[in-house]
């Protein structure tokens with residue numbers, strides 16, 4: 001490779017600020033196009049510079065309110081616009097949530113993420129969520145919530161409750177977004193992330209691959225995330241789970257190696273982030289997941305369910321981690 005090509009694969013210095021590196025979409029697309037071995041080698045180098053590569057952060061999800069969502073996200077089984085076989089479920093009782101968190105903690109999860117099928121929470125709903133966050137915090141777990149868009153005062157309530165992370169995904173590149181969701185726009189998402197960031201809550205934001213986006217659009221999603229200032233502490237990379245009754249049920253299969261590439265590019269462009277191997281693991285072989293860890297993934301959703309769809313069994317995941325000589329982050333504390 002010529003020196004010129006190598007320089008091209010580094011973030012552009014001219015646009016660099018003192019606190020963050022700026023990545024152009026073209027630079028990120030060039031990373032995607034590297035020979036696979038070169039890409040993984042580079043991702044491994046970055047990973048080893050910043051992390052114990054054998055420790056994996058484990059988050060368990062719980063859907064605290066399911067189905068009947070007023071947004072029209074084309075991938076989502078919980079949208080009222082779609083006809084997936086998801087039972088609408090009102091908000092869970094506090095005790096049910098705490099029991100689920102305790103069970104997750106006993107199985108080795110370090111973080112508990114509460115998800116709700118809302119466009120945005122109401123004041124009354126926020127009051128219940130605040131109690132859940134406080135209770136999960138009290139049992140000694142890290143807390144995360146994903147509740148849709150947040151107004152300033154709701155962010156403030158979550159901060160006061162001691163919420164550690166807020167998950168709100170950009171999901172796709174701005175140029176592709178409108179083909180998947182029409183009921184809210186990209187700027188709404190950026191605004192929520194900005195409010196969360198300003199309140200001092202750690203940001204968890206990522207996206208979905210395999211929705212029919214072009215390579216440039218996939219690079220565009222990573223560019224959006226990597227150019228946030230600062231970039232998110234936690235970056236979930238989801239492989240589309242094709243659910244019957246959603247507009248994306250028949251999307252073309254994603255080549256698993258392209259998923260691995262996306263993880264590697266996220267690792268290189270967001271060196272200190274926890275890059276999470278997220279939805280879609282049930283459909284992935286152990287070998288592909290091992291490649292994802294090699295590419296720099298150091299977090300995963302752990303527990304038999306995601307929100308409404310399945311995830312590998314806890315026993316199977318423990319076996320996988322054992323086989324790879326990896327261990328949950330919480331085990332070290």
Ligand code: SAM
Nearest residue numbers: 075076116117118146147148169238240241279
């Ligand atoms: N309603 C809130 C929101 O949209 O922000 C929180 C829950 S929503 C289900 C959280 C994320 O789950 C979405 O942003 C999307 O990235 C992911 N997701 C939903 N359905 C998915 C699917 N079928 N495959 C992969 N990821 C999915």
Ligand code: DTB
Nearest residue numbers: 115146236278279306307308309
């Ligand atoms: C994220 O990026 N993926 C999770 C979590 N954040 C909330 C959700 C995946 C949902 C997959 C479809 C379902 O189970 O409903």
Ligand code: SF4
Nearest residue numbers: 069071073076079117
């Ligand atoms: Fe609702 Fe979130 Fe699903 Fe969109 S992704 S339909 S906002 S639950």
